Protein backbone atom coordinates (compact mmCIF):
# COMPACT_ATOMS: atom_id res chain seq x y z
CA UNK A 340 0.00 0.00 0.00
CA UNK A 341 1.34 3.42 -0.99
CA UNK A 342 1.71 5.38 2.26
CA UNK A 343 0.98 8.81 0.71
CA UNK A 344 -2.30 7.49 -0.73
CA UNK A 345 -3.14 5.84 2.60
CA UNK A 346 -2.53 9.17 4.41
CA UNK A 347 -4.83 11.05 1.99
CA UNK A 348 -7.55 8.41 2.40
CA UNK A 349 -7.35 8.53 6.20
CA UNK A 350 -7.54 12.34 6.12
CA UNK A 351 -10.64 12.12 3.89
CA UNK A 352 -12.60 10.07 6.43
CA UNK A 353 -11.21 11.42 9.72
CA UNK A 354 -10.06 9.44 12.76
CA UNK A 355 -13.33 7.48 13.22
CA UNK A 356 -13.42 6.54 9.55
CA UNK A 357 -10.58 4.03 9.32
CA UNK A 358 -8.78 1.23 11.10
CA UNK A 359 -5.42 -0.41 10.60
CA UNK A 360 -5.79 -2.67 13.62
CA UNK A 361 -5.25 -6.25 12.39
CA UNK A 362 -7.61 -7.60 15.07
CA UNK A 363 -10.45 -5.35 13.85
CA UNK A 364 -9.77 -6.15 10.19
CA UNK A 365 -9.36 -9.93 10.68
CA UNK A 366 -13.09 -10.89 10.74
CA UNK A 367 -13.49 -9.14 7.36
CA UNK A 368 -10.86 -11.30 5.68
CA UNK A 369 -12.75 -14.59 5.82
CA UNK A 370 -16.25 -15.36 4.61
CA UNK A 371 -19.05 -17.41 6.13
CA UNK A 372 -18.09 -20.73 4.57
CA UNK A 373 -14.34 -20.20 5.25
CA UNK A 374 -13.71 -21.02 1.60
CA UNK A 375 -11.82 -17.79 0.91
CA UNK A 376 -9.27 -15.95 3.04
CA UNK A 377 -7.98 -12.50 2.12
CA UNK A 378 -5.48 -9.83 3.09
CA UNK A 379 -5.96 -6.12 3.83
CA UNK A 380 -4.17 -3.60 6.03
CA UNK A 381 -6.45 -0.55 5.78
CA UNK A 382 -10.23 -0.58 6.24
CA UNK A 383 -12.13 2.64 5.57
CA UNK A 384 -15.49 3.28 7.24
CA UNK A 385 -17.06 6.33 5.56
CA UNK A 386 -20.12 7.86 7.26
CA UNK A 387 -21.46 9.88 4.33
CA UNK A 388 -21.83 9.71 0.56
CA UNK A 389 -19.45 12.68 0.31
CA UNK A 390 -16.78 10.64 2.10
CA UNK A 391 -17.28 7.70 -0.29
CA UNK A 392 -16.93 10.18 -3.15
CA UNK A 393 -13.68 11.57 -1.70
CA UNK A 394 -12.31 8.02 -1.26
CA UNK A 395 -13.02 7.01 -4.85
CA UNK A 396 -11.63 10.27 -6.22
CA UNK A 397 -8.31 9.54 -4.49
CA UNK A 398 -8.36 5.84 -5.43
CA UNK A 399 -9.11 6.59 -9.08
CA UNK A 400 -6.41 9.25 -9.37
CA UNK A 401 -3.83 6.97 -7.79
CA UNK A 402 -5.02 3.69 -9.36
CA UNK A 403 -5.65 2.19 -5.91
CA UNK A 404 -8.06 -0.77 -5.90
CA UNK A 405 -11.04 -0.90 -3.52
CA UNK A 406 -13.09 -3.89 -2.32
CA UNK A 407 -16.54 -2.99 -0.95
CA UNK A 408 -17.69 -5.19 1.90
CA UNK A 409 -20.90 -4.84 3.88
CA UNK A 410 -22.39 -7.69 5.93
CA UNK A 411 -19.78 -10.18 4.65
CA UNK A 412 -22.48 -12.80 4.11
CA UNK A 413 -21.84 -13.14 0.36
CA UNK A 414 -21.27 -16.76 -0.68
CA UNK A 415 -19.05 -16.37 -3.76
CA UNK A 416 -16.05 -14.49 -2.33
CA UNK A 417 -16.95 -11.15 -3.95
CA UNK A 418 -16.47 -9.13 -0.75
CA UNK A 419 -13.01 -10.49 0.13
CA UNK A 420 -9.86 -8.41 -0.56
CA UNK A 421 -7.23 -10.86 -1.82
CA UNK A 422 -4.37 -8.50 -2.56
CA UNK A 423 -4.24 -5.83 0.15
CA UNK A 424 -6.80 -3.65 -1.61
CA UNK A 425 -8.55 -0.91 0.40
CA UNK A 426 -11.41 -2.55 2.29
CA UNK A 427 -14.47 -0.30 2.17
CA UNK A 428 -16.96 -0.93 4.98
CA UNK A 429 -20.50 0.47 5.19
CA UNK A 430 -21.16 0.05 8.90
CA UNK A 431 -21.28 3.84 9.49
CA UNK A 432 -23.37 4.58 6.40
CA UNK A 433 -26.44 3.24 8.14
CA UNK A 434 -29.30 5.72 8.36
CA UNK A 435 -32.92 5.22 7.43
CA UNK A 436 -33.36 8.51 5.58
CA UNK A 437 -37.12 8.55 4.97
CA UNK A 438 -40.33 6.51 4.82
CA UNK A 439 -43.26 7.63 2.68
CA UNK A 440 -46.43 5.78 3.72
CA UNK A 441 -48.63 7.04 0.89
CA UNK A 442 -46.03 6.21 -1.73
CA UNK A 443 -45.15 2.94 0.08
CA UNK A 444 -41.41 3.54 -0.18
CA UNK A 445 -38.37 3.80 2.07
CA UNK A 446 -34.98 5.42 1.53
CA UNK A 447 -32.10 3.75 3.34
CA UNK A 448 -28.34 4.00 3.26
CA UNK A 449 -26.24 1.11 1.97
CA UNK A 450 -25.04 -0.12 5.37
CA UNK A 451 -28.53 -0.54 6.88
CA UNK A 452 -29.01 -4.17 7.86
CA UNK A 453 -32.03 -5.76 6.16
CA UNK A 454 -33.72 -6.63 9.48
CA UNK A 455 -33.44 -2.97 10.56
CA UNK A 456 -35.04 -1.76 7.33
CA UNK A 457 -37.78 -4.41 7.67
CA UNK A 458 -38.48 -3.22 11.23
CA UNK A 459 -38.63 0.43 10.11
CA UNK A 460 -41.21 -0.48 7.45
CA UNK A 461 -43.14 -2.62 9.92
CA UNK A 462 -43.64 0.38 12.25
CA UNK A 463 -45.74 1.86 9.43
CA UNK A 464 -47.60 -1.44 8.80
CA UNK A 465 -45.67 -1.84 5.58
CA UNK A 466 -43.61 -4.78 4.33
CA UNK A 467 -40.11 -4.79 2.89
CA UNK A 468 -40.60 -8.09 1.16
CA UNK A 469 -37.06 -9.47 0.73
CA UNK A 470 -36.52 -12.18 3.32
CA UNK A 471 -33.54 -14.50 3.76
CA UNK A 472 -31.70 -16.37 6.50
CA UNK A 473 -28.87 -13.80 6.61
CA UNK A 474 -31.24 -10.83 7.12
CA UNK A 475 -29.82 -10.04 10.58
CA UNK A 476 -26.42 -9.26 9.01
CA UNK A 477 -26.80 -8.68 5.25
CA UNK A 478 -27.17 -5.02 4.27
CA UNK A 479 -29.20 -3.14 1.70
CA UNK A 480 -26.05 -2.29 -0.30
CA UNK A 481 -24.90 -5.91 -0.31
CA UNK A 482 -28.35 -7.22 -1.20
CA UNK A 483 -28.64 -4.81 -4.10
CA UNK A 484 -25.09 -5.47 -5.30
CA UNK A 485 -25.75 -9.23 -5.38
CA UNK A 486 -29.40 -8.88 -6.53
CA UNK A 487 -30.27 -11.20 -3.64
CA UNK A 488 -33.22 -13.57 -3.75
CA UNK A 489 -34.46 -15.43 -0.68
CA UNK A 490 -37.72 -17.08 0.24
CA UNK A 491 -40.25 -14.50 -1.01
CA UNK A 492 -39.11 -14.20 -4.63
CA UNK A 493 -42.04 -16.26 -5.84
CA UNK A 494 -44.45 -13.47 -4.89
CA UNK A 495 -42.40 -10.29 -4.65
CA UNK A 496 -39.40 -10.83 -6.95
CA UNK A 497 -35.65 -10.51 -6.46
CA UNK A 498 -33.94 -7.48 -4.91
CA UNK A 499 -33.92 -5.82 -8.32
CA UNK A 500 -37.71 -5.67 -8.24
CA UNK A 501 -37.67 -3.89 -4.87
CA UNK A 502 -35.43 -1.05 -6.05
CA UNK A 503 -37.11 2.20 -7.12
CA UNK A 504 -33.98 4.35 -7.07
CA UNK A 505 -30.28 4.35 -6.20
CA UNK A 506 -27.54 6.70 -5.16
CA UNK A 507 -24.23 5.48 -6.54
CA UNK A 508 -20.68 6.80 -6.38
CA UNK A 509 -18.93 6.14 -9.66
CA UNK A 510 -15.30 5.03 -9.99
CA UNK A 511 -14.09 8.60 -10.57
CA UNK A 512 -15.86 9.84 -7.43
CA UNK A 513 -18.88 11.49 -9.10
CA UNK A 514 -22.17 10.93 -7.31
CA UNK A 515 -24.91 9.56 -9.58
CA UNK A 516 -28.19 10.63 -7.99
CA UNK A 517 -30.81 8.14 -9.22
CA UNK A 518 -32.59 8.16 -5.87
CA UNK A 519 -36.13 8.50 -7.23
CA UNK A 520 -39.19 6.93 -5.68
CA UNK A 521 -41.23 6.78 -8.89
CA UNK A 522 -43.18 3.73 -10.08
CA UNK A 523 -43.10 4.99 -13.64
CA UNK A 524 -40.06 6.60 -15.23
CA UNK A 525 -39.30 5.95 -18.88
CA UNK A 526 -36.95 8.90 -19.28
CA UNK A 527 -34.13 7.08 -21.07
CA UNK A 528 -31.92 4.15 -20.06
CA UNK A 529 -32.74 2.83 -16.59
CA UNK A 530 -29.17 3.33 -15.34
CA UNK A 531 -29.77 2.04 -11.81
CA UNK A 532 -30.18 -1.47 -13.25
CA UNK A 533 -26.47 -1.48 -14.17
CA UNK A 534 -25.45 -1.41 -10.53
CA UNK A 535 -27.92 -4.00 -9.24
CA UNK A 536 -26.17 -7.36 -9.19
CA UNK A 537 -22.85 -5.75 -10.26
CA UNK A 538 -21.11 -6.94 -7.07
CA UNK A 539 -19.34 -3.60 -6.56
CA UNK A 540 -17.52 -3.77 -9.91
CA UNK A 541 -19.25 -0.83 -11.62
CA UNK A 542 -19.96 1.65 -8.79
CA UNK A 543 -20.50 1.92 -5.04
CA UNK A 544 -24.11 1.94 -3.86
CA UNK A 545 -24.50 4.48 -1.04
CA UNK A 546 -28.31 4.61 -0.68
CA UNK A 547 -31.46 3.11 -2.15
CA UNK A 548 -35.17 3.85 -2.46
CA UNK A 549 -37.11 0.61 -2.02
CA UNK A 550 -40.68 -0.45 -2.71
CA UNK A 551 -42.86 -1.44 0.24
CA UNK A 552 -46.04 -3.55 0.26
CA UNK A 553 -49.05 -3.67 2.57
CA UNK A 554 -48.21 -5.77 5.61
CA UNK A 555 -50.35 -8.94 5.46
CA UNK A 556 -52.89 -9.29 8.31
CA UNK A 557 -52.53 -13.03 8.45
CA UNK A 558 -49.87 -15.56 7.48
CA UNK A 559 -50.42 -19.31 7.18
CA UNK A 560 -47.44 -21.67 7.17
CA UNK A 561 -47.49 -25.41 6.48
CA UNK A 562 -45.07 -28.31 6.22
CA UNK A 563 -46.36 -30.83 3.69
CA UNK A 564 -45.06 -34.31 2.90
CA UNK A 565 -44.94 -35.27 -0.78
CA UNK A 566 -43.87 -38.54 -2.37
CA UNK A 567 -41.68 -36.90 -5.02
CA UNK A 568 -40.68 -33.61 -6.61
CA UNK A 569 -43.34 -34.00 -9.31
CA UNK A 570 -46.00 -33.92 -6.58
CA UNK A 571 -44.41 -30.80 -5.10
CA UNK A 572 -44.41 -29.11 -8.51
CA UNK A 573 -48.10 -30.09 -8.96
CA UNK A 574 -48.97 -28.65 -5.55
CA UNK A 575 -47.68 -25.14 -6.26
CA UNK A 576 -50.07 -23.98 -9.03
CA UNK A 577 -52.93 -25.57 -7.12
CA UNK A 578 -52.18 -23.52 -4.01
CA UNK A 579 -51.68 -20.42 -6.14
CA UNK A 580 -55.02 -20.89 -7.85
CA UNK A 581 -56.95 -21.47 -4.64
CA UNK A 582 -55.32 -18.51 -2.83
CA UNK A 583 -55.49 -16.21 -5.85
CA UNK A 584 -51.69 -16.00 -6.07
CA UNK A 585 -51.03 -15.26 -2.40
CA UNK A 586 -48.40 -17.99 -1.86
CA UNK A 587 -45.22 -16.16 -0.86
CA UNK A 588 -42.91 -19.09 -0.07
CA UNK A 589 -42.58 -22.62 -1.43
CA UNK A 590 -39.43 -24.37 -0.24
CA UNK A 591 -38.36 -27.93 -1.02
CA UNK A 592 -36.50 -30.20 1.42
CA UNK A 593 -35.51 -33.87 1.03
CA UNK A 594 -35.73 -36.33 3.92
CA UNK A 595 -31.89 -36.36 3.99
CA UNK A 596 -31.99 -32.61 4.77
CA UNK A 597 -34.50 -33.06 7.59
CA UNK A 598 -32.37 -35.83 9.09
CA UNK A 599 -29.32 -33.53 9.12
CA UNK A 600 -31.38 -30.99 11.07
CA UNK A 601 -32.64 -33.54 13.56
CA UNK A 602 -29.07 -34.80 14.10
CA UNK A 603 -27.35 -31.44 14.52
CA UNK A 604 -29.70 -28.58 15.40
CA UNK A 605 -30.88 -28.56 19.01
CA UNK A 606 -34.60 -28.00 19.52
CA UNK A 607 -35.68 -29.32 16.11
CA UNK A 608 -38.19 -32.13 15.71
CA UNK A 609 -39.94 -33.87 12.84
CA UNK A 610 -43.28 -32.04 12.37
CA UNK A 611 -44.91 -35.19 10.96
CA UNK A 612 -45.40 -38.70 12.38
CA UNK A 613 -44.32 -40.72 9.33
CA UNK A 614 -41.14 -40.10 7.31
CA UNK A 615 -41.57 -38.98 3.69
CA UNK A 616 -38.94 -38.73 0.91
CA UNK A 617 -39.67 -35.03 0.30
CA UNK A 618 -41.25 -32.05 2.06
CA UNK A 619 -42.47 -28.60 1.12
CA UNK A 620 -42.51 -25.67 3.50
CA UNK A 621 -45.14 -23.36 2.07
CA UNK A 622 -46.71 -20.12 3.18
CA UNK A 623 -49.49 -17.79 2.07
CA UNK A 624 -50.32 -14.37 3.47
CA UNK A 625 -52.99 -11.75 3.02
CA UNK A 626 -56.22 -10.40 4.47
CA UNK A 627 -57.95 -12.10 7.45
CA UNK A 628 -59.24 -15.50 6.33
CA UNK A 629 -56.25 -16.44 4.16
CA UNK A 630 -55.39 -19.14 6.72
CA UNK A 631 -58.72 -20.91 6.18
CA UNK A 632 -58.40 -20.69 2.39
CA UNK A 633 -54.86 -22.09 2.55
CA UNK A 634 -55.88 -24.91 4.88
CA UNK A 635 -58.77 -25.88 2.59
CA UNK A 636 -56.41 -25.91 -0.41
CA UNK A 637 -53.99 -28.21 1.43
CA UNK A 638 -56.81 -30.50 2.59
CA UNK A 639 -58.05 -30.89 -0.96
CA UNK A 640 -54.48 -31.70 -2.09
CA UNK A 641 -54.39 -34.31 0.68
CA UNK A 642 -57.69 -35.83 -0.51
CA UNK A 643 -56.37 -35.96 -4.07
CA UNK A 644 -53.17 -37.70 -2.98
CA UNK A 645 -50.81 -34.87 -4.02
CA UNK A 646 -49.80 -34.43 -0.40
CA UNK A 647 -49.49 -37.41 1.96
CA UNK A 648 -49.52 -35.51 5.26
CA UNK A 649 -49.40 -31.91 6.42
CA UNK A 650 -48.68 -29.92 9.58
CA UNK A 651 -50.15 -26.41 9.67
CA UNK A 652 -48.70 -23.95 12.19
CA UNK A 653 -51.36 -22.84 14.65
CA UNK A 654 -49.23 -20.31 16.54
CA UNK A 655 -46.36 -17.94 15.89
CA UNK A 656 -44.07 -20.33 17.83
CA UNK A 657 -45.01 -23.25 15.57
CA UNK A 658 -44.50 -21.10 12.51
CA UNK A 659 -41.04 -20.08 13.75
CA UNK A 660 -40.21 -23.76 14.43
CA UNK A 661 -41.09 -24.69 10.83
CA UNK A 662 -38.98 -21.85 9.44
CA UNK A 663 -36.13 -22.82 11.74
CA UNK A 664 -36.02 -26.16 9.92
CA UNK A 665 -35.62 -24.46 6.56
CA UNK A 666 -33.22 -21.79 7.71
CA UNK A 667 -30.91 -24.15 9.61
CA UNK A 668 -30.14 -26.56 6.76
CA UNK A 669 -26.86 -24.85 5.84
CA UNK A 670 -25.81 -24.78 9.50
CA UNK A 671 -26.68 -28.48 9.89
CA UNK A 672 -24.65 -29.29 6.78
CA UNK A 673 -21.68 -27.39 8.17
CA UNK A 674 -21.88 -29.42 11.39
CA UNK A 675 -22.22 -32.70 9.49
CA UNK A 676 -19.12 -32.20 7.33
CA UNK A 677 -18.02 -30.92 3.95
CA UNK A 678 -20.41 -30.45 1.06
CA UNK A 679 -20.07 -29.43 -2.57
CA UNK A 680 -22.54 -26.60 -3.09
CA UNK A 681 -24.36 -25.37 -6.15
CA UNK A 682 -26.83 -22.49 -6.47
CA UNK A 683 -28.73 -23.18 -9.67
CA UNK A 684 -32.11 -22.61 -11.28
CA UNK A 685 -34.31 -24.23 -13.89
CA UNK A 686 -37.96 -23.72 -14.85
CA UNK A 687 -40.03 -25.08 -11.97
CA UNK A 688 -41.81 -27.40 -14.39
CA UNK A 689 -38.47 -29.12 -15.17
CA UNK A 690 -37.30 -29.39 -11.56
CA UNK A 691 -38.18 -33.07 -11.00
CA UNK A 692 -36.48 -34.27 -14.17
CA UNK A 693 -33.51 -31.97 -13.52
CA UNK A 694 -33.00 -33.33 -9.98
CA UNK A 695 -33.08 -36.92 -11.25
CA UNK A 696 -30.62 -36.17 -14.07
CA UNK A 697 -28.19 -34.31 -11.78
CA UNK A 698 -28.17 -37.02 -9.13
CA UNK A 699 -27.53 -39.66 -11.80
CA UNK A 700 -24.73 -37.63 -13.44
CA UNK A 701 -22.90 -37.08 -10.13
CA UNK A 702 -23.47 -40.67 -8.95
CA UNK A 703 -21.76 -41.90 -12.13
CA UNK A 704 -18.46 -40.30 -11.05
CA UNK A 705 -18.76 -39.98 -7.25
CA UNK A 706 -21.23 -42.62 -6.06
CA UNK A 707 -20.63 -41.97 -2.35
CA UNK A 708 -21.65 -38.28 -2.51
CA UNK A 709 -24.99 -37.78 -0.71
CA UNK A 710 -27.35 -35.47 -2.64
CA UNK A 711 -29.19 -32.81 -0.60
CA UNK A 712 -31.11 -30.66 -3.12
CA UNK A 713 -33.22 -28.08 -1.29
CA UNK A 714 -34.42 -24.53 -1.53
CA UNK A 715 -36.66 -22.13 -3.37
CA UNK A 716 -38.55 -24.57 -5.61
CA UNK A 717 -41.33 -21.98 -6.07
CA UNK A 718 -39.02 -19.86 -8.22
CA UNK A 719 -36.99 -22.78 -9.65
CA UNK A 720 -33.88 -22.10 -7.52
CA UNK A 721 -32.27 -25.14 -5.91
CA UNK A 722 -29.29 -25.29 -3.60
CA UNK A 723 -28.04 -28.54 -5.02
CA UNK A 724 -25.53 -29.80 -2.50
CA UNK A 725 -23.63 -33.06 -2.32
CA UNK A 726 -22.44 -34.08 1.15
CA UNK A 727 -19.43 -36.23 1.94
CA UNK A 728 -20.21 -39.65 3.40
CA UNK A 729 -19.08 -39.90 7.02
CA UNK A 730 -15.60 -41.35 7.47
CA UNK A 731 -14.35 -40.44 4.00
CA UNK A 732 -11.23 -38.35 3.43
CA UNK A 733 -12.18 -34.64 3.50
CA UNK A 734 -9.32 -33.38 1.34
CA UNK A 735 -9.98 -36.00 -1.34
CA UNK A 736 -13.70 -35.15 -1.32
CA UNK A 737 -13.16 -31.39 -1.57
CA UNK A 738 -10.64 -31.91 -4.36
CA UNK A 739 -13.57 -33.09 -6.50
CA UNK A 740 -15.38 -29.72 -6.22
CA UNK A 741 -14.40 -28.42 -9.66
CA UNK A 742 -15.21 -31.71 -11.45
CA UNK A 743 -18.57 -32.06 -9.74
CA UNK A 744 -19.42 -28.41 -10.28
CA UNK A 745 -18.71 -28.81 -13.99
CA UNK A 746 -20.99 -31.86 -14.16
CA UNK A 747 -23.82 -30.12 -12.29
CA UNK A 748 -23.53 -26.93 -14.31
CA UNK A 749 -23.45 -28.85 -17.59
CA UNK A 750 -26.73 -30.53 -16.63
CA UNK A 751 -28.12 -27.09 -15.70
CA UNK A 752 -27.15 -25.81 -19.16
CA UNK A 753 -28.83 -28.80 -20.82
CA UNK A 754 -32.04 -27.88 -18.98
CA UNK A 755 -31.81 -24.22 -20.03
CA UNK A 756 -31.10 -23.12 -16.46
CA UNK A 757 -28.67 -20.78 -14.69
CA UNK A 758 -25.42 -21.80 -12.98
CA UNK A 759 -25.88 -18.90 -10.55
CA UNK A 760 -29.46 -18.38 -9.45
CA UNK A 761 -29.08 -15.90 -6.60
CA UNK A 762 -25.57 -15.78 -5.08
CA UNK A 763 -23.79 -14.14 -8.00
CA UNK A 764 -20.36 -14.71 -9.56
CA UNK A 765 -17.71 -13.22 -7.22
CA UNK A 766 -14.48 -15.16 -7.69
CA UNK A 767 -16.14 -18.55 -7.41
CA UNK A 768 -17.93 -18.60 -10.76
CA UNK A 769 -15.85 -16.38 -13.06
CA UNK A 770 -14.73 -19.35 -15.16
CA UNK A 771 -18.35 -20.54 -15.46
CA UNK A 772 -19.38 -17.13 -16.73
CA UNK A 773 -17.06 -17.57 -19.72
CA UNK A 774 -18.09 -21.19 -20.20
CA UNK A 775 -21.86 -20.78 -20.06
CA UNK A 776 -22.54 -17.24 -21.32
CA UNK A 777 -22.32 -16.36 -24.99
CA UNK A 778 -19.19 -14.51 -26.21
CA UNK A 779 -21.43 -11.53 -27.01
CA UNK A 780 -22.69 -11.34 -23.40
CA UNK A 781 -19.16 -11.62 -21.98
CA UNK A 782 -17.84 -8.95 -24.37
CA UNK A 783 -20.65 -6.59 -23.39
CA UNK A 784 -19.90 -7.13 -19.70
CA UNK A 785 -16.21 -6.35 -20.30
CA UNK A 786 -17.15 -3.24 -22.30
CA UNK A 787 -19.40 -1.97 -19.49
CA UNK A 788 -16.64 -2.54 -16.95
CA UNK A 789 -14.10 -0.63 -19.10
CA UNK A 790 -16.52 2.25 -19.59
CA UNK A 791 -17.56 2.66 -15.97
CA UNK A 792 -14.26 1.75 -14.33
CA UNK A 793 -11.48 2.38 -16.88
CA UNK A 794 -8.71 2.05 -14.29
CA UNK A 795 -10.14 -1.21 -12.89
CA UNK A 796 -10.15 0.01 -9.27
CA UNK A 797 -13.61 -1.30 -8.29
CA UNK A 798 -13.46 -4.82 -6.90
CA UNK A 799 -10.89 -5.99 -9.47
CA UNK A 800 -10.77 -9.71 -10.20
CA UNK A 801 -14.45 -10.21 -9.33
CA UNK A 802 -17.38 -11.08 -11.61
CA UNK A 803 -16.03 -9.79 -14.97
CA UNK A 804 -13.62 -12.18 -16.71
CA UNK A 805 -10.19 -10.70 -17.64
Ligand SMILES: Cc1cc2nc3c(=O)[nH]c(=O)nc-3n(C[C@H](O)[C@H](O)[C@H](O)COP(=O)(O)OP(=O)(O)OC[C@H]3O[C@@H](n4cnc5c(N)ncnc54)[C@H](O)[C@@H]3O)c2cc1C
Nearest residue numbers: 409410411412413417478480481482484487488489539544
Ligand atom coordinates in the same frame (compact mmCIF):
# COMPACT_ATOMS: atom_id res chain seq x y z
C1 LIG B 1 -26.98 -18.13 6.18
C2 LIG B 1 -27.02 -17.43 4.85
C3 LIG B 1 -28.19 -17.48 4.10
C4 LIG B 1 -28.26 -16.83 2.86
N1 LIG B 1 -29.41 -16.91 2.15
C5 LIG B 1 -29.49 -16.30 0.96
C6 LIG B 1 -30.69 -16.37 0.17
O1 LIG B 1 -31.66 -17.02 0.54
N2 LIG B 1 -30.70 -15.70 -1.00
C7 LIG B 1 -29.63 -14.97 -1.46
O2 LIG B 1 -29.71 -14.38 -2.54
N3 LIG B 1 -28.49 -14.90 -0.75
C8 LIG B 1 -28.38 -15.54 0.43
N4 LIG B 1 -27.22 -15.47 1.14
C9 LIG B 1 -26.08 -14.71 0.60
C10 LIG B 1 -25.93 -13.27 1.11
O3 LIG B 1 -26.62 -13.04 2.31
C11 LIG B 1 -26.35 -12.25 0.06
O4 LIG B 1 -25.47 -12.36 -1.05
C12 LIG B 1 -26.34 -10.80 0.54
O5 LIG B 1 -26.94 -10.04 -0.46
C13 LIG B 1 -24.97 -10.21 0.82
O6 LIG B 1 -25.12 -9.00 1.57
P1 LIG B 1 -23.93 -8.42 2.46
O7 LIG B 1 -24.34 -7.12 3.02
O8 LIG B 1 -23.46 -9.44 3.42
O9 LIG B 1 -22.82 -8.17 1.35
P2 LIG B 1 -21.25 -8.64 1.24
O10 LIG B 1 -21.20 -10.09 1.46
O11 LIG B 1 -20.48 -7.81 2.18
O12 LIG B 1 -20.97 -8.26 -0.23
C14 LIG B 1 -21.56 -8.94 -1.30
C15 LIG B 1 -21.10 -8.31 -2.64
O13 LIG B 1 -21.62 -7.00 -2.77
C16 LIG B 1 -20.57 -6.03 -2.87
N5 LIG B 1 -21.02 -4.87 -2.09
C17 LIG B 1 -21.41 -4.87 -0.79
N6 LIG B 1 -21.87 -3.63 -0.46
C18 LIG B 1 -21.76 -2.88 -1.56
C19 LIG B 1 -22.09 -1.51 -1.86
N7 LIG B 1 -22.63 -0.71 -0.95
N8 LIG B 1 -21.84 -1.05 -3.11
C20 LIG B 1 -21.30 -1.86 -4.06
N9 LIG B 1 -20.97 -3.14 -3.83
C21 LIG B 1 -21.22 -3.64 -2.60
C22 LIG B 1 -19.33 -6.74 -2.33
O14 LIG B 1 -18.15 -6.23 -2.88
C23 LIG B 1 -19.60 -8.17 -2.76
O15 LIG B 1 -19.22 -8.35 -4.09
C24 LIG B 1 -27.12 -16.12 2.38
C25 LIG B 1 -25.96 -16.07 3.14
C26 LIG B 1 -25.90 -16.71 4.36
C27 LIG B 1 -24.63 -16.62 5.16
